Amino acid sequence: MGYYTRYTLETEPADAVTQLKAQVVLQEVTNENYFIGEQFEDKWYDHKEHMLEISKKCPNVKFTLTGYGEDCAPDIDVFQLTYFNGKLVKYLRGEIVMVPIDVG
Numbered sequence: 623m624g625y626y627t628r629y630t631l632e633t634e635p636a637d638a639v640t641q642l643k644a645q646v647v648l649q650e651v652t653n654e655n656y657f658i659g660e661q662f663e664d665k666w667y668d669h670k671e672h673m674l675e676i677s678k679k680c681p682n683v684k685f686t687l688t689g690y691g692e693d694c695a696p697d698i699d700v701f702q703l704t705y706f707n708g709k710l711v712k713y714l715r716g717e718i719v720m721v722p723i724d725v726g
Contacts, residue, residue, distance in 0.1 A: 624665040627689045631658050634684040647679045670703070678708030
């Protein structure tokens with residue numbers, strides 16, 4: 623049992639050489655067959671720690687990890703984390719806003 627999240631990991635620059643190097647590091651650090659640029663679903667509980675390490679091992683590459691959790695209510699579980707040179711530089715989290723509609 624556990625909580626599944628759909629992840630997508632992108633790199634910038636997105637050229638083939640950068641992605642290949644980052645792919646090797648990604649698989650070394652996670653010991654999983656996750657692929658950059660493709661969506662995958664897993665219980666990747668250590669994604670924050672792993673991404674810090676991957677980002678540190680791939681200097682001058684920006685990594686953007688987007689996740690969509692399996693549960694959406696009552697709190698939406700959508701996030702986007704951006705890492706650069708071993709640091710988390712941006713953290714975005716989704717939020718549901720209910721707007722009243724006047725039907726009168």
